[in-house]
Each structure stands twice: as C-alpha cells, then as structure tokens.
Amino acid sequence: MDRDTEIALCKTLLHYVDTGTTALADAPWENSVDAFTSPERLALEQQALFRDYPILMGISAEWAEPGQYRTDGLSGLPILVARGNDGVLRAFLNVCRHRGAKVADGCGATRLFRCPYHAWTYDLTGQLRGVPAEAAFANFRESRSSLVALPLCERYGLVWVVPRPAPDGATTFDIDRWLGGLGPELASYRIDTYHLYDRRLVPEKANWKILVDTFLEGYHIGFLHKESLGSILYGNVSHFEAFGSNARVILPRKKLARLREQPEDQWSLMRNTAIVYLLFPNTLLVPQGDHIEIQRIFPVDGRVDRAVMETGFYVPKPPTTDEEKLHWEKNFDLLVKVVSNEDFPIGRGIQLGVGSGAQSHVVYGQVEPGMIHYHQGLRRALGLPVDARLPAAVG
Ligand code: FES
Ligand SMILES: [Fe+2]
Known part of the structure; x- marks a missing residue:
C-alpha cells in the first residue's frame, strides 16, 4: 500500500472511531437463502468459480x-x-x-x-x-x-x-486482469519474503460462502467476540473498498488510538488494524501486525452444507528458537480458536436457519458493505440477476 493511502486510511479510521461511524453501503440488500441451500446454485458455483476463476x-x-x-x-x-x-x-x-x-x-x-x-x-x-x-x-x-x-x-x-x-x-x-487494481498493494507486503509456518484444515457443516462471510464485516466483533477480541478490536467500525470483485476490509485495533500521540511519519496501518483482503471468489488474505494469514475456503463433497477452510499462517522468517515457535503457535491458536469456537458454530446455525423455511432472504445492512459487495459479485459472476429487494418486502 502506498504511504499516502496508508495515512489517509489511518485518518478515516480515527474519524470513524471518534464519531462512532463506519463505512456504509448505499442501501441494505437482501440475499436469497437459495445462495446457501440450492444444489443447482452450488453446481453453478463449482463450474463457474472453481474451474474458471484463478x-x-x-x-x-x-x-x-x-x-x-x-x-x-x-x-x-x-x-x-x-x-x-x-x-x-x-x-x-x-x-x-x-x-x-x-x-x-x-x-x-x-x-x-x-x-x-x-x-x-x-x-x-x-x-x-x-x-x-x-x-x-x-x-x-x-x-x-x-x-x-x-x-x-x-x-x-x-x-x-x-x-x-x-x-x-x-x-x-x-492475474492483474482479475485483481481490480490490487496488484501494487499486494506487492507492497513483500509476501515473496515470507515463509509458511503451518497450515490447518478446519471442516465445517455450513455452506462455503458462510465461512467466507465470517471475515467480511466488523459488525459482529463487539458481540460474538466480546470476550476474545472485544479488547483488541473496535466493534462495528470498518473501512471498505472494492477492487473489482475483490475487496479490502479494515478493522481497527483499539491501539489505533495511540496514533494520536505519534507523528504521522511513524503511523503504521498494518500494526494497528486487521486488514482483510477478499480475493474473489474464495480466499481471504489477512496481513496482521507481524505475520500474514491466508484462508482458502471450498465446498466439500458437492454438498451445499459442507465446507472446509484451509488456514495458512505465514511468517517473515522461519522460527529458530522455542520462544519464537511459542509466539507463532499462540497466535495461530488464537485465530483457529476464535474461528472454530465462535464464528463457525454460528455459521453452522445459519446453515440450519437458511434451510428452515423461516424466511426467503437474509438481509445485509449498510454497515455490512463487504457482504453486499461479495454476494452481489457472486451473482454477477454466475450470470444471475442482482435484484434489489427492500427490507419492507420481506414476507
Ligand atoms: S502408470 Fe499411472 S495409472 Fe498406470
Ligand atoms: Fe468473527
């Protein structure tokens, strides 16, 4: 990320924190539950997304x-x-x-x-x-x-x-034809110098997109993750930007506030936020303070309600001491624990919910611009219409 963008994003996030605001989509949007329950939709995704997209x-x-x-x-x-x-x-x-x-x-x-x-x-x-x-x-x-x-x-x-x-x-x-202009920003993380620390597979009984959704909004942080991340991240404050079908969602850490005491030339966005890149259609690349996490999410066994997340943990240099290993192990454990103990059980419940007949659509609010962008992008990629349905029309 170039330095001007980094400073501007820090300022925007500080402004959001000061004013209790967040990035907003133009309007709420409703997504048909078929997106998560329809075998035909999954077959379409497997052909179009998991064959023809990088x-x-x-x-x-x-x-x-x-x-x-x-x-x-x-x-x-x-x-x-x-x-x-x-x-x-x-x-x-x-x-x-x-x-x-x-x-x-x-x-x-x-x-x-x-x-x-x-x-x-x-x-x-x-x-x-x-x-x-x-x-x-x-x-x-x-x-x-x-x-x-x-x-x-x-x-x-x-x-x-x-x-x-x-x-x-x-x-x-x-690949630049697919990145919507994200290329130079990805280059700036010097991922070419990183090493694989470890990777784990996390299977789940939910539609694969529900697992992707986990990472696309900060609206839930202060509630679902109150105990685990509530002291680390602000709830319902995020910055959102689209890059073609891809996106960048930034969640500020509470320590962002310390930027106010620092001269601007020392400001670091990466050290004071969690930056989530959605690499359409199924990957989240997350530069953290001192390492990078990559989640790759796939449907399993041709089933609408089975998915797996492969989580990869990447570090600037391979650990050489027990202390370094312990540091990365603790970080990796926190990630896997929060996702498997907090986010994914909710996802499992959502899968039952969307298949229950309770409602024909779920709704994404303006405070969830990443969700709207992702699910509309999926519909476009699959050649499906992106209809606007007002919440008032919910049956
Ligand atoms: S040598 Fe590969 S299948 Fe026979
Ligand atoms: Fe979460």
Missing part, C-alpha cells in the same frame, strides 16, 4: 527450490504444482495419462514423478519420460506425451492456478 494455491516460498512440489485437491480437481529446474513454477492436473491415478501426493521435492500404479514417470515440466513395457502402448505418445497443464501465475509472492485447462493450452495467465 484459485490461490499458496505463496512462492512453498515452492522455494527447483523440484519442490505440492498437490492440492480442495477445488475438487487434483492439482499438482511443481517448480522446474529452470525455476519456472508449473501446474498440472495430477492425473496419470495411463489410467488416471495421481502421480504425486502431498508435498516434497523430487526430480521425477513416478505414478505409484504402473510406474509411468514424468519430469518437472510434466513431460512423460518412462513407460514400462512401452511397446504394448503403440502410438499413444503423440496424443498424451505429458501431464495436462493448467494456467498458473506467480506474482507478488503468491501463486494462482486456473483449475480448467486453457482451450489454447496456455500455461500462464495475467
């Missing part, structure tokens, strides 16, 4: 050296990402060209991928290198000489993959 796979450091690879099936497709000896990061469908087994599992470092079933081997560029008893497979090599490549973009220290193979076979794409 999905964040991780940060560059997870593939720091040539030969390093990771597999990832959370989008519903088996994906393999590997760094070649030429330093280029590539993505493939993790599908053997023989009979479709996964050629790699988990993560690690290798020179060749060897399919566990019949030992066909592939190099780091996906090229088929070895076929036992190849004479028995006459003429197949012309049509299937390598793993199927997926478009990948590595930029700003982040790695995105489009899970559907490009019709023209393209192996790269330009």
